Amino acid sequence: MIGLIILVSFIGIVIIAFASIIQKKLADSIILFMGVGLGSVILFFVFKAPDVALTEAVIGAGISSLTFLMALKHLGVKG
Amino acid sequence: MSLKRELPTSTISGFALSGILVLTILNILLHNIPHPVTTAGDKLLKLNASEGVANAVTTVVVYFRGFDTLGEIAVLFIASLGIGLMLHSNTQCEIKTDSNFMLKTASKILFPIIILFGIYVMIYGHLSPGGGFQGGVIIASGVLLLLISDRSFEVPHAMIVALETFAGVSYVLIGLIGLLVLDKFLGNFLSPDISDMGLLFSGGIIPIIYIIVGIKVGSEMSLIVQNLIKRDENV
Amino acid sequence: MFEFLNQPEVIKIIVTVCSMALFFIGLFGLLTQKHLIKIFISIAIMEVSLFLLFIGLTFKKDFIAPILTNGQTTFSNMNDPVPHAMILTAIVIGMAVLALGVSFAIEYYKLTGRTNIDEMTEMRH
Numbered sequence: 001m002i003g004l005i006i007l008v009s010f011i012g013i014v015i016i017a018f019a020s021i022i023q024k025k026l027a028d029s030i031i032l033f034m035g036v037g038l039g040s041v042i043l044f045f046v047f048k049a050p051d052v053a054l055t056e057a058v059i060g061a062g063i064s065s066l067t068f069l070m071a072l073k074h075l076g077v078k079g
Numbered sequence: 080m081s082l083k084r085e086l087p088t089s090t091i092s093g094f095a096l097s098g099i100l101v102l103t104i105l106n107i108l109l110h111n112i113p114h115p116v117t118t119a120g121d122k123l124l125k126l127n128a129s130e131g132v133a134n135a136v137t138t139v140v141v142y143f144r145g146f147d148t149l150g151e152i153a154v155l156f157i158a159s160l161g162i163g164l165m166l167h168s169n170t171q172c173e174i175k176t177d178s179n180f181m182l183k184t185a186s187k188i189l190f191p192i193i194i195l196f197g198i199y200v201m202i203y204g205h206l207s208p209g210g211g212f213q214g215g216v217i218i219a220s221g222v223l224l225l226l227i228s229d230r231s232f233e234v235p236h237a238m239i240v241a242l243e244t245f246a247g248v249s250y251v252l253i254g255l256i257g258l259l260v261l262d263k264f265l266g267n268f269l270s271p272d273i274s275d276m277g278l279l280f281s282g283g284i285i286p287i288i289y290i291i292v293g294i295k296v297g298s299e300m301s302l303i304v305q306n307l308i309k310r311d312e313n314v
Numbered sequence: 315m316f317e318f319l320n321q322p323e324v325i326k327i328i329v330t331v332c333s334m335a336l337f338f339i340g341l342f343g344l345l346t347q348k349h350l351i352k353i354f355i356s357i358a359i360m361e362v363s364l365f366l367l368f369i370g371l372t373f374k375k376d377f378i379a380p381i382l383t384n385g386q387t388t389f390s391n392m393n394d395p396v397p398h399a400m401i402l403t404a405i406v407i408g409m410a411v412l413a414l415g416v417s418f419a420i421e422y423y424k425l426t427g428r429t430n431i432d433e434m435t436e437m438r439h
Contacts, residue, residue, distance in 0.1 A: 040362050064412065
């Protein structure tokens with residue numbers, strides 16, 4: 001059961017990361033990067049590492065995504 | 080002298096992607112090496128029982144590798160200094176539309192609850208998953224909520240700088256007191272009682288150091304967040 | 315039905331292959347993208363792949379997390395706490411350095427108005 005969850009999560013993360021890089025708009029790329037962070041939190045939880053999962057959840061969803069979104073705002077990119 | 084032609088990036092990326100095949104085969108072949116029987120982590124788990132702290136990761140971060148945490152706080156300080164130098168301006172930019180009255184009131188109700196949760200995660204770091212880094216960033220995300228919902232809110236600059244200075248100085252002072260008392264930098268001079276494992280007041284100086292780290296990380300993240308959001312548009 | 319996926323060797327193979335695929339996807343993005351912010355996103359994806367590799371390689375299936383809860387009273391049959399502690403500090407430092415890099419990119423855009431790396435030609439002759 002654990003092996004199946006690990007395999008499905010890893011394949012999902014690889015597909016989402018590849019889709020995030022080949023997008024044409026910058027806003028889509030940033031949102032798909034947040035999906036990579038979410039998948040990695042699920043994987044850290046399955047690997048029985050609660051401290052690392054908590055840190056990645058707070059930093060990946062809060063500060064790292066905020067940095068890229070503020071770059072989007074200040075660069076004046078439309079769409 | 081200028082480059083006559085550019086580097087062919089598609090060729091380089093082709094080599095990089097074909098490196099997957101070679102390296103995966105090498106890795107699968109290398110997995111037939113047997114595991115070492117005992118690692119450093121096993122020895123540290125055995126030593127951990129004499130410190131009286133329930134969370135083994137907290138003891139490794141704060142006590143057994145406390146000097147690395149001091150270096151990491153220095154790196155965070157330098158990054159925050161750089162961001163403040165590049166993006167700070169005295170005339171703050173105005174967000175164009177003012178928010179609704181309901182949004183402002185609801186975020187002011189949520190803000191103390193988030194701060195309380197962050198302080199809980201910080202203080203119980205040696206008994207359950209959590210600690211200084213996690214609690215500090217949760218406090219900074221509470222400040223972020225107020226910054227994006229109310230356009231006239233500013234983080235009080237003098238108080239945050241005073242908190243950050245106090246936390247940074249007291250970390251080094253605790254280490255020096257350990258050097259004077261026990262001949263060991265960052266030694267545990269409050270002599271923990273092993274039978275206290277699981278209680279809130281246990282573990283000697285380990286929860287005290289983690290709270291100091293949490294205060295420093297929280298105040299630095301608040302300043303970074305404010306510098307990123309509010310910036311003069313006309314300079 | 316999927317019982318053969320639970321053996322420790324198969325889990326290690328899955329972790330290694332997929333983490334390195336993620337690393338090379340990030341490297342591909344670093345080499346071919348032209349927008350400055352997309353290069354930073356590729357660097358962040360490469361960092362996430364290394365964290366997953368580090369913790370996945372020291373994962374033992376029948377052991378528990380390194381915290382005393384639920385009636386456990388001795389530190390035995392636990393996972394290794396040293397990689398957890400190292401990755402914890404690495405996540406925070408990676409985020410701080412990324413924020414510094416993005417602030418440099420914002421300042422450069424305010425100064426010259428360019429985000430395409432093919433047009434940044436100030437350092438050529």
